[in-house]
Amino acid sequence: MCLALPARVVSLTEGGTDAVVDLGGVRKRISIALVPHAREGDYVIVHVGHAIGMIDPEEAERTLALFGELAALDAADAAAVAAPTSTTGA
Amino acid sequence: MCLALPARVVSLTEGGTDAVVDLGGVRKRISIALVPHAREGDYVIVHVGHAIGMIDPEEAERTLALFGELAALDAADAAAVAAPTSTTGA
Amino acid sequence: MSTIKKDYVRPLNVKTGRVDMNHGAGGRASTQLIEEIFLPAFDNPFLRQGHDGAALPLPAAGRLVVATDAHVISPLFFPGGDIGCLSVHGTVNDVAMNGAMPLYLTASFILEEGFPLADLKRIADSMGAAAREAGVAIVTGDTKVVEQGKGDGVFISTTGVGVAAPGVDTCGANARPGDVVLVSGTVGEHGVAVLSQRESLAFETAIVSDTAALNGLVAALLAALPGREGDLHVLRDPTRGGLATTLNEIARQSGVGMLLQEADIPVLPQVDAACELLGLDPLYVANEGKLVCICAPDVADAVLAAMRAHPRGVGAARIGTVTEDPHRFVQMATRLGGRRVVDWLSGEQLPRIC
Amino acid sequence: MSTIKKDYVRPLNVKTGRVDMNHGAGGRASTQLIEEIFLPAFDNPFLRQGHDGAALPLPAAGRLVVATDAHVISPLFFPGGDIGCLSVHGTVNDVAMNGAMPLYLTASFILEEGFPLADLKRIADSMGAAAREAGVAIVTGDTKVVEQGKGDGVFISTTGVGVAAPGVDTCGANARPGDVVLVSGTVGEHGVAVLSQRESLAFETAIVSDTAALNGLVAALLAALPGREGDLHVLRDPTRGGLATTLNEIARQSGVGMLLQEADIPVLPQVDAACELLGLDPLYVANEGKLVCICAPDVADAVLAAMRAHPRGVGAARIGTVTEDPHRFVQMATRLGGRRVVDWLSGEQLPRIC
Amino acid sequence: MKYIDEFRDGAIAQKIAARLATEADPQRSYAFMEFCGGHTHAISRYGVTELLPPNVRMVHGPGCPVCVLPIGRIDLAIQLALERGAIVCTYGDTMRVPASPGAAAGEPLSLMRAKARGGDIRMVYSAADALQVARANPAREVVFLAIGFETTTPPTALAIRQAAQEDLPNFSVLCCHVLTPAAITHILNSPEVKDWRTVPLDGFVGPAHVSIVIGSAPYEGFARDYRKPVVIAGFEPLDVMQAVLMLMRQVNEGRAEVENEFSRAVTRQGNAAAQAVVAEVFELRESFEWRGLGEVPVSALKIKPAFERFDAEARFGLTYRAVADHKQCACGEILRGVKRPTDCKLFGTVCTPESPMGSCMVSSEGACAAHYSYGRFRDIPVVAA
Amino acid sequence: MKYIDEFRDGAIAQKIAARLATEADPQRSYAFMEFCGGHTHAISRYGVTELLPPNVRMVHGPGCPVCVLPIGRIDLAIQLALERGAIVCTYGDTMRVPASPGAAAGEPLSLMRAKARGGDIRMVYSAADALQVARANPAREVVFLAIGFETTTPPTALAIRQAAQEDLPNFSVLCCHVLTPAAITHILNSPEVKDWRTVPLDGFVGPAHVSIVIGSAPYEGFARDYRKPVVIAGFEPLDVMQAVLMLMRQVNEGRAEVENEFSRAVTRQGNAAAQAVVAEVFELRESFEWRGLGEVPVSALKIKPAFERFDAEARFGLTYRAVADHKQCACGEILRGVKRPTDCKLFGTVCTPESPMGSCMVSSEGACAAHYSYGRFRDIPVVAA
Numbered sequence A, B: 001m002c003l004a005l006p007a008r009v010v011s012l013t014e015g016g017t018d019a020v021v022d023l024g025g026v027r028k029r030i031s032i033a034l035v036p037h038a039r040e041g042d043y044v045i046v047h048v049g050h051a052i053g054m055i056d057p058e059e060a061e062r063t064l065a066l067f068g069e070l071a072a073l074d075a076a077d078a079a080a081v082a083a084p085t086s087t088t089g090a
Numbered sequence C, D: 001m002s003t004i005k006k007d008y009v010r011p012l013n014v015k016t017g018r019v020d021m022n023h024g025a026g027g028r029a030s031t032q033l034i035e036e037i038f039l040p041a042f043d044n045p046f047l048r049q050g051h052d053g054a055a056l057p058l059p060a061a062g063r064l065v066v067a068t069d070a071h072v073i074s075p076l077f078f079p080g081g082d083i084g085c086l087s088v089h090g091t092v093n094d095v096a097m098n099g100a101m102p103l104y105l106t107a108s109f110i111l112e113e114g115f116p117l118a119d120l121k122r123i124a125d126s127m128g129a130a131a132r133e134a135g136v137a138i139v140t141g142d143t144k145v146v147e148q149g150k151g152d153g154v155f156i157s158t159t160g161v162g163v164a165a166p167g168v169d170t171c172g173a174n175a176r177p178g179d180v181v182l183v184s185g186t187v188g189e190h191g192v193a194v195l196s197q198r199e200s201l202a203f204e205t206a207i208v209s210d211t212a213a214l215n216g217l218v219a220a221l222l223a224a225l226p227g228r229e230g231d232l233h234v235l236r237d238p239t240r241g242g243l244a245t246t247l248n249e250i251a252r253q254s255g256v257g258m259l260l261q262e263a264d265i266p267v268l269p270q271v272d273a274a275c276e277l278l279g280l281d282p283l284y285v286a287n288e289g290k291l292v293c294i295c296a297p298d299v300a301d302a303v304l305a306a307m308r309a310h311p312r313g314v315g316a317a318r319i320g321t322v323t324e325d326p327h328r329f330v331q332m333a334t335r336l337g338g339r340r341v342v343d344w345l346s347g348e349q350l351p352r353i354c
Numbered sequence E, F: 001m002k003y004i005d006e007f008r009d010g011a012i013a014q015k016i017a018a019r020l021a022t023e024a025d026p027q028r029s030y031a032f033m034e035f036c037g038g039h040t041h042a043i044s045r046y047g048v049t050e051l052l053p054p055n056v057r058m059v060h061g062p063g064c065p066v067c068v069l070p071i072g073r074i075d076l077a078i079q080l081a082l083e084r085g086a087i088v089c090t091y092g093d094t095m096r097v098p099a100s101p102g103a104a105a106g107e108p109l110s111l112m113r114a115k116a117r118g119g120d121i122r123m124v125y126s127a128a129d130a131l132q133v134a135r136a137n138p139a140r141e142v143v144f145l146a147i148g149f150e151t152t153t154p155p156t157a158l159a160i161r162q163a164a165q166e167d168l169p170n171f172s173v174l175c176c177h178v179l180t181p182a183a184i185t186h187i188l189n190s191p192e193v194k195d196w197r198t199v200p201l202d203g204f205v206g207p208a209h210v211s212i213v214i215g216s217a218p219y220e221g222f223a224r225d226y227r228k229p230v231v232i233a234g235f236e237p238l239d240v241m242q243a244v245l246m247l248m249r250q251v252n253e254g255r256a257e258v259e260n261e262f263s264r265a266v267t268r269q270g271n272a273a274a275q276a277v278v279a280e281v282f283e284l285r286e287s288f289e290w291r292g293l294g295e296v297p298v299s300a301l302k303i304k305p306a307f308e309r310f311d312a313e314a315r316f317g318l319t320y321r322a323v324a325d326h327k328q329c330a331c332g333e334i335l336r337g338v339k340r341p342t343d344c345k346l347f348g349t350v351c352t353p354e355s356p357m358g359s360c361m362v363s364s365e366g367a368c369a370a371h372y373s374y375g376r377f378r379d380i381p382v383v384a385a
Ligand code: SF4
Pocket: E328, E329, E330, E331, E332, E334, E341, E344, E345, E346, E347, E348, E351, E352, E356, E357, E358, E359, E360, E361, E368
């Protein structure tokens, strides 16, 4: 519900509780206390000055690929669509 | 040395520590704690919001009369001038 | 058919409402403030153009005169006026002092968050009334809101535009030795009326500010000198710094001295008394409805008569003459028979205790 | 021989000095402030008249245009400018948006006690430079000082006077269905540059304010339409409230709707990023060096070409069309292929967390 | 902007739209609730509605933290500022939520109006900023009015823990943090949904950023027990469209699963570090009043006794008093999905974003504000001359 | 205005002037010191000098309370405001007296400049106003910088007594009250007057309002022991002229008496009520630094131990540090009557009322300011064209 954005970690501060992140050329210092494993180059999700999570690049690729497959489907049938991650069975 | 002005007591406040004084139509509330004997109609001398003394109307008349006598003296000799109040002898 | 409800804006609560930051953000709330408070108060066709500015007919001939003043008075409401009418008079008069007929005003408001809308409306209405009385139109404006503690209720900057007839030049550099110094009435009322309301001073007096538009008076003076308007050398309104400072400014700009007669300078007895009480000199106390006129000696009587014949100049007096003086001193023969310099205001004109 | 020492005034300490109440009292200290800071910064013959106003030559023909703006920005110095040049551009542009050539400015300063004189000088110099670059003269002014805690460093109200050629009318009520909507460049830089300096937001970006005078650009647009100046229907600078609010104002005044193409609205990538970060919409962010032009469809290409040929319009774009709409909605076809209303700014354009 | 722009691509949007059109069963209608205001905002701002088939209806849920804050809570914050002289810090739109009518009769107060009446009320961008205000004003009480769902709770927990470490004597939090799953349960159990079926709900677009913190597991019960499909989706427009497509497929296929469209950021378990600090500082409240939903059991957090000195309710001895919404305001029904903004008599007349009567007209994530600012054109045609 | 206008009458002034001209002995020159700044101001403002015979010279004395305040005292007040965060209240012109050069190199500070640098410094019109400031700001220390001679001391004493009665915890006084007779003694004992006779002094125009409080008796020693005539005079111009006439007559007749021209307000004993409250609150200081006069023994008052908690010096542990005047400033000599303003190299050039270098250029009762503002014309003729 709350505004949050993926931004790239540019550098960690000493002590490792804060980081400078970059979003399209804009840089801002944020807290990474909630994502202690974040490292330079990682994309974190920033909310009210705190990273609250991280982007999984492979999953992002998968999701985008899914969108891409739609093109292939356009003229075809809908049945063959790969099922996305399902965490509970039906 | 300090700015002070004669003003007429218009009314005393309850308790008698303050008074409203009039100076040429301008009215202001002041403290009369330092001139506890001041009464309506008296002229008090006001300094930083406090009456610090009172005008003695008779003495004021005497001083003015003294100025007036100078007119009479103008063409005459200076010897006859009445001596003002002297508080210590020579 | 559209099910969209018609544009409806809940009217401003001018009874108990307050200015908040939204009123200055430039969106719908800003527009509403302007439309519900300023437009009805100032109403005129130029303002109703609603542009970020006003397009106006160009006067036919003469010189264009512009003047501007920032108004920051405290208290905002004082005996005889308020910041609203004052902000009209202050600028109308500066235009008039250029010998010009004021035509248009612009108004820029800086409001402090939390300022009561009721007070704002009262001020706007007062501005509108003053403008109508002075015959000028408030044609465009701007409104900003600053956070509480970054303003002082309301500041109003006004700019006046007028036109001066050919041959009229009343700027401060025109005084010449031998000229006569006139003032249009008693001095010191405005400043004393304002001071009387300051909490820490708080005195009671019947004095009210003289705040008024003087363009009518200036027009009457020019009309009294047909073909000889050029003999009206200087007009200036003795506002901040009072008569003394204004005369010093003129002396400096014209490179002359002056000799005033203390006994001839009109001061109301109550103003005198209030000044005694506060340790002030009425010559340094602000006026907002008086003018100083310096004119050639042979038209002085005619100018004085014209002043006295006008409602804004009934108390006019001849108060001195212009002298040759490389030191540019304004001097005064005192009531007592002595002589002294009447200097510029130095620092603030503050109540003095010693 | 006179033993009086020559007039001497110890120069202002512009290194470490501060504005104090004396500088606003109207006496010698006020005069000194004006003479040592404002006069050299603005220098021109009208200002040097030293009157409470300025007498100016009357333009030959056309309409007189006046506009005013109060400037209350915080911080006073920001990437790409400061309140000084901004206060010139803001008003010069309002005059220009009336299709007029700006000629003169007045300036009214409200200084807070304690404001560093060095900053004041820097601001005044910036104003002077901006005025010279825009070809306008700051001809008269006023300066007041308020106590600490009753102001915010410095507020500057400026009023501009200009003249519009006959046949030019660019007011907000002139948009007609079928007209083309153009913008002179990327939007949102000014507001983002200012926000980037706010202590509590503090982000780093290369974005600088676009603050600039647009009278040259307007002159170029008019020059591109010889004899057809009337086809330039509306000019307006999308300042406070941004492009969205300005277009809504025009739609309201003209009684029309608009349809914008989101993909065609130019926004710098860094501005987009900063807006994402802050939860802002660049369409609502202030600009100080851009204009919106609404013109007849058959001159749109010529106008766009003229914009792009001018240094202030290189990033110009056609962003939409005017529609017939009794509801006066500004709508937008989104980049995604959807559609939505682009409403007035509501409240303040504040960083959003949810 | 990486991981943003790709998810706003117009060409792909057209393709998903085409898929939706292809796969939508013309015989049925689909009603999906997007729980989050973030989704509501994305749908409105990007005009997603235009790209959905006509028989797909998006129902706005109660997931706008500003919208669900009840009047009584705003009253408490105003009381702290105006009567107790505290500096009250809060997030942006909270400033504009109408409180109950103040002493100054007529319009209701709001934090913004209380500020204009002299209250020292400051907007902050982070709970950490409120801490900084407390450090900078040691002689003043500083209260952080903390609102929000699970996304926003961890930063508040960090601030309280930090205050405890620094032994800050003048900082406290008026905690209004609420829980997403409890609200969903409440809606599913509401008579309109459960018994009368007046609100058909065929599935949920599940929270994006809330789920980063809590993971996807908490939604599994909704799929299992209530037979409602849930698709967790990012807040970009393609995420929403894809989620709708996934929901539609579940409905078409008769499935009721938790699917995760936002797998680039959401795991089944969520953010353990964030959950830990929340658990350290907060505990469950027995019951909490939500605007629109009323008292909802175990739906919010309170500060643990160990941190009680940072709890503004304890510190100032505050007593919560429930205040009824404006009689004609339909916020409650709108938050429960029972009504649409245009069903409210006040919509667009006395209630506008400039002078909101209810909380849904405040934030651009609120259903009323979103419809007012982005969607009103919907009933009139565009006529280019 | 009764008791004012009568004493400013121009016609009578001409008559006294005529008497002065008649009675002045052309063979001698007369030098009278007006102790009080009030007399200095009256002489300047009304142009009294013009009405005195050319062989009468008025010498300005040290009786301007703002002028005699040494730099070190201003420094203390600034320190209280800027470093100790106190609200400092004081009387008008005190605000403009230059202090020693501050941390911000270049110009010296003053209370006014300290205010512009953020000091909370407030002008009051009465000691009672300072009390009121203390009541209104219970969380702040409020210090009244009390200056002045015996006229101004009783109101300060009343304020301290009142504070004690109310048990005001945040009010104190930085006491700089000084005593007139001590200063006169100091001048009479100065080598310039007593030994070298470089400053001829034929008599004193005695204080007006100071004498209302202390009476005329304290001056009797000057007449008796130093053989100097004293005429106590009111502050209106006719009072001054009349006093000069009376002094001239004493000189002409070889008398040395205390005469009382201001008998309408001054008695021999003075104001007993005022003396009583002063005695209750204050006691003599062993020594006090005066600007110009240096350390003068038993010339000032301090707060009695019983009221020590209202004594800012004790309360804040202030240490007085004497600071030398500007090297070229002649204030000291001017205050002792040794030099005239125009003898100072800085007069009217770097030292003006706008940017005073010394205290005599601050108050319009100061010799330099009075001459600058009122008297500078004296050397040039008025040429009406
Ligand atoms: S339109 Fe306003 S009053 Fe009606 S439901 Fe929405 S927020 Fe409440």
